Amino acid sequence: GDSVTQMEGPVTLSEEAFLTINCTYTATGYPSLFWYVQYPGEGLQLLLKATKADDKGSNKGFEATYRKETTSFHLEKGSVQVSDSAVYFCALKSEGQNFVFGPGTRLSVLP
Amino acid sequence: DAGVTQSPTHLIKTRGQQVTLRCSPKSGHDTVSWYQQALGQGPQFIFQYYEEEERQRGNFPDRFSGHQFPNYSSELNVNALLLGDSALYLCASSLQDRELSPLHFGNGTRLTVT
Numbered sequence: 001g002d003s004v005t006q007m008e009g010p011v012t013l014s015e016e017a018f019l020t021i022n023c024t025y026t027a028t029g030y031p032s033l034f035w036y037v038q039y040p041g042e043g044l045q046l047l048l049k050a051t052k053a054d055d056k057g058s059n060k061g062f063e064a065t066y067r068k069e070t071t072s073f074h075l076e077k078g079s080v081q082v083s084d085s086a087v088y089f090c091a092l093k094s095e096g097q098n099f100v101f102g103p104g105t106r107l108s109v110l111p
Numbered sequence: 112d113a114g115v116t117q118s119p120t121h122l123i124k125t126r127g128q129q130v131t132l133r134c135s136p137k138s139g140h141d142t143v144s145w146y147q148q149a150l151g152q153g154p155q156f157i158f159q160y161y162e163e164e165e166r167q168r169g170n171f172p173d174r175f176s177g178h179q180f181p182n183y184s185s186e187l188n189v190n191a192l193l194l195g196d197s198a199l200y201l202c203a204s205s206l207q208d209r210e211l212s213p214l215h216f217g218n219g220t221r222l223t224v225t
Contacts, residue, residue: 004153032211034213036216041218042218043115043201043203043216043217043218043219044154044201044203044214044216045216046213046214046215049211049213051211089153089154091153093211097167098144098156098159098167098169099144099156099214100156101146101153101154101155102153103151103152103153104151104152104153
């Protein structure tokens with residue numbers, strides 16, 4: 001079945017550092033890919049998405065590019081802020097199927 | 112625009128008891144999905160409801176059941192609770208006729224089984 005693998009956390013960075021969170025997936029078809037973010041005490045919020053190969057999703061300074069050849073969707077941000085501290089989930093959705101989430105990566109940004 | 116609301120926010124039950132969790136979807140959404148999120152893990156799909164019927168189901172036992180009402184709100188019922196059922200239960204709503212409709216999540220119900 002479909003699955004998502006993410007880099008293990010926690011990831012701890014200083015403010016204004018560059019962020020990369022790796023995500024790779026396994027799927028039988030051509031899924032859509034998503035990044036969700038979960039702040040403490042809250043549910044998941046959609047951060048960005050990409051629906052086909054080479055698409056780049058972006059939002060709030062975060063970016064991720066759908067790489068079909070490497071089955072990856074790595075999340076990047078050029079300069080993180082303390083307010084970016086949260087748990088980040090990579091997810092995929094194949095046609096007719098439900099969403100499949102990765103285990104999450106906790107990011108802590110220190111001032 | 113009301114988002115997804117879940118109740119209660121926290122719940123403590125004893126092993127063997129039954130529990131009912133409630134969810135109201137985002138305004139305009141017609142599909143409700145339930146997820147279980149164990150501590151430190153990603154959400155695991157339980158089932159999805161649309162037009163008051165269970166449409167898809169994940170790898171969860173029959174102790175987990177649900178219902179959707181004509182106003183699109185939904186309930187998740189868990190019978191014969193086990194310690195391992197302790198988790199954050201998330202409700203998410205979406206639009207059925209939009210294949211790539213992203214999920215909108217509530218803040219969850221934290222269930223503790225003692």
